Amino acid sequence: xxxxxxxxxxxxxxxxxxxxxxxxxxxxxxxxxxxxxxxxxxxxxxxxxxxxxxxxxxxxxxxxxxxxxxxxxxxxxxxxxxxxxxxxxxxxxxxxxxxxxxxxxxxxxxxxxxxxx
Amino acid sequence: xxxxxxxxxxxxxxxxxxxxxxxxxxxxxxxxxxxxxxxxxxxxxxxxxxxxxxxxxxxxxxxxxxxxxxxxxxxxxxxxxxxxxxxxxxxxxxxxxxxxxxxxxxxxxx
Numbered sequence: 001x002x003x004x005x006x007x008x009x010x011x012x013x014x015x016x017x018x019x020x021x022x023x024x025x026x027x028x029x030x031x032x033x034x035x036x037x038x039x040x041x042x043x044x045x046x047x048x049x050x051x052x053x054x055x056x057x058x059x060x061x062x063x064x065x066x067x068x069x070x071x072x073x074x075x076x077x078x079x080x081x082x083x084x085x086x087x088x089x090x091x092x093x094x095x096x097x098x099x100x101x102x103x104x105x106x107x108x109x110x111x112x113x114x115x116x117x
Numbered sequence: 118x119x120x121x122x123x124x125x126x127x128x129x130x131x132x133x134x135x136x137x138x139x140x141x142x143x144x145x146x147x148x149x150x151x152x153x154x155x156x157x158x159x160x161x162x163x164x165x166x167x168x169x170x171x172x173x174x175x176x177x178x179x180x181x182x183x184x185x186x187x188x189x190x191x192x193x194x195x196x197x198x199x200x201x202x203x204x205x206x207x208x209x210x211x212x213x214x215x216x217x218x219x220x221x222x223x224x225x226x227x
Contacts (some may be wrong), residue, residue: 006160032212043204044161044217051212078153093160096214103149106215108160 003027004096006109009046014117015086021079022092023094029074030096034106035067038091082117126222129199135192136223139149139205148209149213150181151192152200155220161204164190195225 003026013019023033032051038043050056050071058064068080081088091113095106122140128201149168153161162204165179171180177190191198204220
């Protein structure tokens with residue numbers, strides 16, 4: 001149980017284009033979803049928190065107009081990297097949890113590797 | 118959220134127990150300790166979590182000291198597939214956000 005799926009797993013695109021990454025909870029309803037990015041040989045960095053039907057809350061230093069997050073249903077959240085540039089190349093990982101305020105663990109997807117040429 | 122301190126790397130012989138320490142001396146009363154691991158190029162995998170009592174599941178055991186300022190993750194019989202970066206995270210407030218530290222790279226050797 002508690003499976004989170006991300007799509008695509010790998011994407012290469014040209015500088016200036018926008019890229020959408022999907023995160024789905026397959027067997028539970030995800031009240032809260034989180035988005036992280038990870039650079040090579042570094043730890044995960046929390047980008048934003050989203051609750052179904054609400055606007056996402058971004059961490060300090062994360063550009064909300066650059067990284068658009070939509071959490072329109074209890075099983076789907078999307079991250080759109082707008083006008084992507086080479087410095088946006090990274091490993092993007094989502095996680096989901098069924099209860100907003102509980103101590104239940106987050107369940108992570110397998111990540112999306114984004115390469116901007 | 119409380120910060121955690123972990124050794125950057127540890128070695129363990131295959132078949133032996135791996136004991137991974139974590140210091141969280143500023144933990145607050147209702148914050149939980151979570152352990153995850155990340156195998157190269159994959160998302161983190163949940164292992165175990167606890168508040169103040171020791172916990173055990175099919176993957177590992179979690180020992181939390183009485184003052185809750187530190188904990189140890191125990192993999193009872195490490196295999197080569199347990200080679201990964203292990204993260205200790207403390208969380209309990211603010212939507213239970215996770216702020217990852219640097220983790221411990223566990224190298225299981227034959």
